[in-house]
Amino acid sequence: MKYALGIVCLSALSLVLLSGSAAPSLQAPKPASGTQTALDALTERVTTLEKQLVTANAQCTVLSKDLDDTRALLDKTLAYLGQQALAARDMSAALDTAEQQGFAVGENHPSRKTLLEGWRKQIAAAQADLPQAPKPVAPTARATPQPRKPVAPPQK
Known part of the structure; x- marks a missing residue:
């Protein structure tokens, strides 16, 4: 009989606990409206940041292509100027x-x-202050690919 009474008490206690009327703190808490608002704000912020990241990546791609095109143009310009300096040396x-x-x-x-003097001044100017390709930056400090090797002017 004691055994049956114990089972009945445990069953009643289980029923009360499961219904939540005896101990509301044992139930899963319902989010307060402030918590839900904060969660919504975080979700909105993450969505905004994801959109900004996509935009930044697209801009990065465009800038990277522009940088590659500029480097190619710089290589061609330096090669052309080198050829002009060699031609000026030969003319001299x-x-x-x-x-x-x-x-x-x-x-x-x-x-x-006078003609010879004028030509010599022009030739000296063509050979002076030739631009040089920038020195490469250490790979760990760069966010962009390494520059191409400068194109050497043709040897005569």
Whole structure:
């Protein structure tokens, strides 16, 4: 009989606990309206950040392509300027040879000397202050790919 009474008491206690009337703290808490609002705000913030990330990635892709195009143009420009400097050096040697062969002597020789002087100034300017490719940055400090190796001007 004691056994039956114990079972009845346990059953009644279980029923009361499961119904939640005896101990509301044992039930899963319902989110308060403030908590739900905070959760909604966080969800909205995550959605906004995801959209911003997609936009930033698209901009990064465009800028990366633009950087690659600019590097290619820089390589071509440096090669062209190198070729111009070599041509100016060759022209300077040709002017020296022409002067040694007597180009500046004879009739109206001052005008020829003036012409040679003007060409030499132009040639000196073409060879001075040639731009150089920027020095590469250490790979760990870069967010972009390493620059291409500069194109060397053709050797004559």
